[in-house]
Amino acid sequence: MQPQTRLTLAGQRTDASYNSIIPPIYQCATFRFEDVGLTKGYDYTRSGNPTRRTLEEVLAELEGGAGAVATTSGMAAISTVLSLFESGAHIICAHDCYGGTERLLCLLERQGKLEVSFVDLRDLSAVEAALRPNTRALWVETPSNPLLRIVDLQALGHFTQAHQLLLIVDNTFLSPLQQRPFEFGADIVVYSTTKYLNGHSDVIGGAVIARTPELNEQLQFAANAHGTIAGPFDCWLVLRGLKTLPVRLRQHEHNAMAVARFLAQHPNVEKVFYPGLPTHEGHELAARQQKGFGGMVSFTVRGGQEAVHHVLRSTKVFTLAESLGGVESLIEHPATMSHASMRPEQRQAAGITDNLIRLSVGIEATEDLIADLEQALAYKPATIMA
Ligand SMILES: *Cc1c(COP(=O)(O)O)cnc(C)c1O
Numbered sequence: 205m206q207p208q209t210r211l212t213l214a215g216q217r218t219d220a221s222y223n224s225i226i227p228p229i230y231q232c233a234t235f236r237f238e239d240v241g242l243t244k245g246y247d248y249t250r251s252g253n254p255t256r257r258t259l260e261e262v263l264a265e266l267e268g269g270a271g272a273v274a275t276t277s278g279m280a281a282i283s284t285v286l287s288l289f290e291s292g293a294h295i296i297c298a299h300d301c302y303g304g305t306e307r308l309l310c311l312l313e314r315q316g317k318l319e320v321s322f323v324d325l326r327d328l329s330a331v332e333a334a335l336r337p338n339t340r341a342l343w344v345e346t347p348s349n350p351l352l353r354i355v356d357l358q359a360l361g362h363f364t365q366a367h368q369l370l371l372i373v374d375n376t377f378l379s380p381l382q383q384r385p386f387e388f389g390a391d392i393v394v395y396s397t398t399k400y401l402n403g404h405s406d407v408i409g410g411a412v413i414a415r416t417p418e419l420n421e422q423l424q425f426a427a428n429a430h431g432t433i434a435g436p437f438d439c440w441l442v443l444r445g446l447k448t449l450p451v452r453l454r455q456h457e458h459n460a461m462a463v464a465r466f467l468a469q470h471p472n473v474e475k476v477f478y479p480g481l482p483t484h485e486g487h488e489l490a491a492r493q494q495k496g497f498g499g500m501v502s503f504t505v506r507g508g509q510e511a512v513h514h515v516l517r518s519t520k521v522f523t524l525a526e527s528l529g530g531v532e533s534l535i536e537h538p539a540t541m542s543h544a545s546m547r548p549e550q551r552q553a554a555g556i557t558d559n560l561i562r563l564s565v566g567i568e569a570t571e572d573l574i575a576d577l578e579q580a581l582a583y584k585p586a587t588i589m590a
Contacts, residue, residue, distance in 0.1 A: 207266060207381055208450040214262045215443050218254070229440045230254045251428050255436040259443050260411075263401075264420075266380045266446075267393055269413040271420030273427040274439050278376060278396025279304050280432035281410030285372060285392055286312065287426045294319040294336045297343040300353060300554050302374065303545055305343070325355040331363060341370040344390075347377045347490070350502045350538045350562040351555055352477045354486025357493050361389025376400075376529075381453060382496040391415050392423075399529030400499070402445035403452050407438045452531065455567040456499030459533075462570045463563065463577065467503045472511070472581045474559070477502040500528060501563045502538075507585035512537060512559050514588055518580035521572050528564035533573060536562050 205213075215227035230253055235246045246252050256274050264272040275281040282305055289295070297309055299322040312318040321334040325344060342364050346355045357373065364371040372392045373385035379400045385393050395401055397409035412427075414420035427433050434442075457480075464478035476483075479490035480497030490497060505511050515535075516524055522535035526542050536542055539558045543551060551557075565573065 210265070211262070211447050211449060214446060215258045218258055227255065227258050227440070227443065229436050231436045249436065250431055250433055253433075253436050253439075255443075256434060256439045259434075259439040259446075262443065262446060263380075263395075263411050264413055267413040268380075268384065268386050269393065269415050269420070270417045271424065272411055272413040273420075273423050273432075274397070274434040274442070275410040275412065275427065275432045276434050276438070277408045278302075278394070278398055278410040279308065280434075281394050281396070281412045282308060282374070284412055284423060284426050284430060284432045285394060286318065287430055288422055289318060289340055291317055292319065292338060293340040294321070294338045295341050295343055296321050296323055296325075296331060296334050296339060296369075298322070298345050298348060298355070299324050300348040300351065301343065301345050302349055302376070303543055305345075305374065307545065309343075325360065326353065328359060328363065331360070335367065339367070339369060341372055343372050343374070344385075345374045345377070346383075347479055347486070347498060347500065349377065350477075350500075350542065350560065352377075352479050352484070352486070352498075352500060352502060354479055354489045354493075356489055357383075357385060357388035357390070364391075365389055377500060378494060378496070378498050379449060379453065381450060382498065383494045386415050388493065391419060397442045397445075398527065400453070400456075401449065401529075402442045403449065403530055404441070404445050405527065405530035405532065407441045407445075409434050409438050409442050452567055453496060453499075456565060457496045459567065459570050459573055460499045460501050460563075460565040461497065463565050463573055464501050466574050466577060467501070470581055472506050472583065472585060474504040474506055499565045501565055503561055503563075504557060504559045505561060505581070506559075507583065507588045509558065510588045511583060511585060512561065514583055515561060515580045519576050520579075521568060521576040522563065522580075530564070531567045533566035533568060534564040536564075538562050 218227045260272040309320045313320045323334045371390045373390045374394045376396045393413045395411045467473045467476045478501045522533045525534045
């Protein structure tokens with residue numbers, strides 16, 4: 205069966221009591237024992253819950269992993285993974301990783317728990333140079349945020365295998381339908397399900413999927429020990445969101461490509477960042493390792509800060525807000541919003557200029573999105589700067 209079919213069937217036939225088509229929400233903290241020492245498979249929701257289990261099984265199958273843990277946020281997923289490492293372990297992380305990941309890694313480093321190197325993972329010799337005797341893992345995000353840089357998962361998979369490191373991929377900017385990190389040698393895949401997997405901007409959630417049963421067992425243990433697990437209702441919402449993931453993605457990608465092409469020819473747009481454009485630096489690699497180019501588009505505008513503010517204030521279909529991957533289109537300003545916690549020099553080094561705007565392209569009618577951007581970009585750079 206194709207993923208689209210599997211997902212529409214997700215969670216069906218889990219209700220033995222009444223045959224509900226949609227799985228019930230087991231919104232309960234604890235479960236009655238049948239007898240001393242005898243349960244029906246669940247005793248306490250932190251350790252296991254049928255609604256969460258259903259989501260975890262769907263995610264593990266979709267990704268092709270041995271098992272999954274559904275967590276209370278993407279950051280809880282990341283914390284759960286990082287808790288696997290012994291004190292003093294060294295992690296090599298993408299230099300342009302998600303801000304929350306950077307904040308957590310730096311905190312753990314300040315506390316003397318982990319050593320961290322932030323490296324441009326497109327440069328394999330830089331990765332090699334960052335290796336230490338205590339290096340344990342490579343932390344990858346591709347496409348990256350907000351410039352949609354692409355790193356070579358196959359090459360990094362060979363590298364981590366040769367050096368016996370864990371390859372951990374945060375696949376949040378895509379989904380298991382568009383990029384399959386396990387096929388390139390990844391050991392762990394991480395998601396913020398807040399984004400495309402749930403897709404409706406009504407849940408904060410995360411997931412960790414392990415390639416092997418051994419890693420899955422360690423992650424289940426860590427999630428129970430740290431209590432990073434997701435609540436039943438949130439799991440149920442993500443399950444519901446997943447059923448429409450394939451059709452949502454099709455429209456996200458169709459719209460993102462149209463928006464990227466429109467922006468690329470606009471006189472007030474300096475540069476467009478979208479892996480689907482042949483002009484994108486990582487286009488060929490993305491075409492090789494991804495099954496789609498995703499729904500995120502970034503671009504820089506001409507006319508300085510006034511122009512940036514004008515565009516951010518003028519859109520009516522694109523809403524000014526952080527986050528991504530929901531059905532509604534969002535527009536945001538990385539320098540003052542999603543990436544504001546970075547120091548200016550750090551932002552500069554990462555290529556995040558003050559005139560950069562990021563779009564999460566939703567599933568609305570394509571022509572409405574284009575028309576919205578067209579009216580927002582209809583200014584004269586010389587006038588607006590005055
Ligand atoms: C949003 C995001 C996270 C964090 O997820 P939360 O659900 O907000 O905790 C991690 N990684 C990436 C790439 C993200 O976009």
